[in-house]
Amino acid sequence: METTRDLLDAVLESPVKEVGAWLDRLTIGEPVGGERFNWEVFAFTAAARAGEERSLPWARIALRVYEGLVNRSPVRIAHSFWLSGMNLRARLIAELGAQAGDSVLDPEIIAAWFQRVATLSVEEAVRLSSSTDLRTVPHDKLLALRDIKNALNILAQIAETDVVRKHPELCGWLELRSQLP
Structure with missing residues (x-):
């Protein structure tokens, strides 16, 4: 039987169509062939690989796995997987261009995700980040501000697309990005 590392290498060296078919037979997050799989x-x-090769098929596989992991993870870990997936989308949109309706290249997916992450209003974010002593800001609010800033860093990668024109409320957020903790 192959070791986990051997299996991972074998899968990643396979043609993307074979990897997609392999994934179809598995449950993301579960052991593979009775062995733990990373x-x-x-x-x-x-x-x-998707980024290096500018490959939409590899991006779709990565996003499929990230989303599968999101569904199996506690909130904070799921948030990290969302960041990874959205960062991949933003990178490919910046390199390949926006394409409405595409599961990877549609900037509306990132805009909708950002709006879910932005659990504070712009006004509240300005007020909290203007605090002279951030130690007085409740931990959950600081965490929300940090999540928003991380999401804004991704959104900024696609700010040149029509997404900001379609969602003018994002302009205020993008202007605030450098002031967030």
Whole structure:
């Protein structure tokens, strides 16, 4: 039987269509062939390959795995997988261009995700980030501000697309980005 590392290498060296068919037979997050499989490394490596090769099929595989992991993870870990997936989308949109309706290249997916992440209003974010002593800001609010800033860093990668024109409320957020903790 192959070791986990051998299996991971074999999968990543396979043609993308075969990898997609392989995934169809599995449950993301579960052992593969009775052995523990590092799904996180697989997603990260597939995403890196997608970026290096500018490959939408590899991006779709990486996003499929990230989304499968999101559904199996506690909120904070799921948020990290969302960041990885959205960062991949933003990178490919910046390199290949926006394409409405495409599961990877549609900037509306990132805009909708950002709006879910932005659990504070712009006004509240301005007020909280203007505090002279951030130690007085409740931990959950600081965490929300940090999540928003991380999401804005991704959104900024696609700010040149029509997404900001279609969602003018994003302009205020993008202007605030450098002031967030």
